[in-house]
Amino acid sequence: MTDGETPTTPRGRLDKRQAIIGAALRVFAREGYGQASIDVIAAEAGVAKPTIYNHLGGKENLFRHVLAEIAARSNAKTLAALQTFPTDPQDLRNHLNTVGLRLAECFVDEQSSALRRLLHAEIGRFPDLFDAVLASGPNQATEALAGRLARLANAGYLTIEDPIRAARQFVALLTDELPAMSALGTRPVDPDELERAVVAGVDTFLRAFATPPPEPRPRTAAGRAESLPR
Amino acid sequence: MTDGETPTTPRGRLDKRQAIIGAALRVFAREGYGQASIDVIAAEAGVAKPTIYNHLGGKENLFRHVLAEIAARSNAKTLAALQTFPTDPQDLRNHLNTVGLRLAECFVDEQSSALRRLLHAEIGRFPDLFDAVLASGPNQATEALAGRLARLANAGYLTIEDPIRAARQFVALLTDELPAMSALGTRPVDPDELERAVVAGVDTFLRAFATPPPEPRPRTAAGRAESLPR
DNA sequence: GTCAAAATGAACTGGCCAGTTCAATCTATC
DNA sequence: GATAGATTGAACTGGCCAGTTCATTTTGAC
Numbered sequence: 001m002t003d004g005e006t007p008t009t010p011r012g013r014l015d016k017r018q019a020i021i022g023a024a025l026r027v028f029a030r031e032g033y034g035q036a037s038i039d040v041i042a043a044e045a046g047v048a049k050p051t052i053y054n055h056l057g058g059k060e061n062l063f064r065h066v067l068a069e070i071a072a073r074s075n076a077k078t079l080a081a082l083q084t085f086p087t088d089p090q091d092l093r094n095h096l097n098t099v100g101l102r103l104a105e106c107f108v109d110e111q112s113s114a115l116r117r118l119l120h121a122e123i124g125r126f127p128d129l130f131d132a133v134l135a136s137g138p139n140q141a142t143e144a145l146a147g148r149l150a151r152l153a154n155a156g157y158l159t160i161e162d163p164i165r166a167a168r169q170f171v172a173l174l175t176d177e178l179p180a181m182s183a184l185g186t187r188p189v190d191p192d193e194l195e196r197a198v199v200a201g202v203d204t205f206l207r208a209f210a211t212p213p214p215e216p217r218p219r220t221a222a223g224r225a226e227s228l229p230r
Numbered sequence: 231m232t233d234g235e236t237p238t239t240p241r242g243r244l245d246k247r248q249a250i251i252g253a254a255l256r257v258f259a260r261e262g263y264g265q266a267s268i269d270v271i272a273a274e275a276g277v278a279k280p281t282i283y284n285h286l287g288g289k290e291n292l293f294r295h296v297l298a299e300i301a302a303r304s305n306a307k308t309l310a311a312l313q314t315f316p317t318d319p320q321d322l323r324n325h326l327n328t329v330g331l332r333l334a335e336c337f338v339d340e341q342s343s344a345l346r347r348l349l350h351a352e353i354g355r356f357p358d359l360f361d362a363v364l365a366s367g368p369n370q371a372t373e374a375l376a377g378r379l380a381r382l383a384n385a386g387y388l389t390i391e392d393p394i395r396a397a398r399q400f401v402a403l404l405t406d407e408l409p410a411m412s413a414l415g416t417r418p419v420d421p422d423e424l425e426r427a428v429v430a431g432v433d434t435f436l437r438a439f440a441t442p443p444p445e446p447r448p449r450t451a452a453g454r455a456e457s458l459p460r
Numbered sequence: 461g462t463c464a465a466a467a468t469g470a471a472c473t474g475g476c477c478a479g480t481t482c483a484a485t486c487t488a489t490c
Numbered sequence: 491g492a493t494a495g496a497t498t499g500a501a502c503t504g505g506c507c508a509g510t511t512c513a514t515t516t517t518g519a520c
Contacts, residue, residue, distance in 0.1 A: 032352075034262060050498075050499090116350065123414050134410060284466080
């Protein structure tokens with residue numbers, strides 16, 4: 001309706017469904033569940049209102065599909081970021097900084113942030129969604145990360161008793177400043193600030209978990225000086 | 231209305247205002263801003279609807295007052311918890327565990343959690359509230375905590391370059407498991423689990439920031455064994 | 461006891477929205 | 491080009507709710 005000529009919604013396709021979910025994703029993320037209007041979603045999808053009810057039952061069902069979609073996308077992004085995890089621990093700190101930066105970028109990603117906001121907002125109305133998203137997303141990422149950390153520990157580069165906990169703490173250290181920096185994902189993040197936060201998180205992580213190098217001076221952790229901008 | 235006999239709302243007092251804010255706090259926390267109904271708030275406060283509009287302008291104004299109230303309470307609780315921070319660093323780990331547990335209890339507190347949920351949910355509608363609450367709450371706590379940490383560092387018990395960052399990371403390590411454990415504050419937390427999470431956070435914090443004691447055996451940190459359930 | 465200010469309740473307005481209905485139109489396929 | 495199924499627009503129902511009005515009652519102070 002808003003632009004009847006654009007080929008983005010080819011009017012009559014069976015992928016109306018995708019258009020609907022995409023539009024619903026945007027509108028829910030923008031306005032929240034309660035304030036989102038089906039009419040607005042229909043308009044934004046370039047679709048008639050009854051079509052929505054044909055494809056996906058009602059508002060609640062639509063919302064569940066949307067959350068599942070965002071969760072799947074965010075999870076895929078995060079797991080992809082973990083692929084860059086160092087197996088070769090030459091210059092472990094730099095590798096961790098790199099993978100940490102990718103994880104942090106996943107964290108401040110617009111859709112990830114929207115997902116977190118929606119979960120917080122609607123946990124009263126949809127208590128089950130929280131556990132479902134947790135299981136399908138962060139828990140998998142934590143497991144994957146824990147496996148990578150365990151390999152490094154096993155090879156002697158890190159000293160870790162509980163890899164799951166270490167993985168959670170790694171993420172916690174990486175992301176603790178990000179909500180404030182991005183205003184819960186509603187404003188863009190300065191890449192430099194993001195990198196500084198990541199470097200700080202990796203630094204503390206290595207302080208806690210790096211195995212001291214074989215040289216007889218384990219008291220001063222290796223390569224920490226150049227990572228502190230101020 | 232619901233209980234016309236109770237002396238909690240003495241009908242006709244000027245503290246109607248407090249009753250209104252209290253009820254609004256509960257209803258907003260329970261239902262969110264959009265779904266909360268002024269009629270319900272009025273009923274729950276034992277007050278007529280026009281009274282709400284007399285005391286506090288409209289729904290939006292009421293919401294802002296409510297958030298200010300929760301933020302102030304949570305902040306006060308947190309700062310009080312920080313009073314127990316160790317100045318005497320005998321058995322630093324145990325002291326940090328204690329103060330960490332109090333901080334974690336503040337974090338999972340019903341009102342703190344509700345505040346976080348409401349901020350996440352309504353940051354689109356009330357973008358200013360996020361920064362306001364941040365400034366009035368967590369930032370003050372971080373400053374206070376940083377001061378305490380700096381004293382310990384200055385006395386040689388911790389090795390900290392940036393106390394503010396260390397304070398943020400301390401809190402991040404303490405709280406990283408809590409949202410999942412408490413389902414964003416919507417279900418009670420097992421005190422044992424809470425303590426275990428705190429002990430784990432403090433352990434990693436000390437690994438990263440504790441200055442090694444003068445004794446020659448710093449590798450096995452004291453009192454860590456009993457804190458690992460699995 | 462009197463009186464003014466505050467509180468009450470009940471009704472009312474205007475607006476928004478989920479979900480439905482239906483006749484007309486489009487689309488793909490054969 | 492005929493047909494079945496999807497799509498459309500538009501109107502409609504029923505419900506919820508913010509905010510207002512007003513005549514009546516309650517309250518506290520004097």
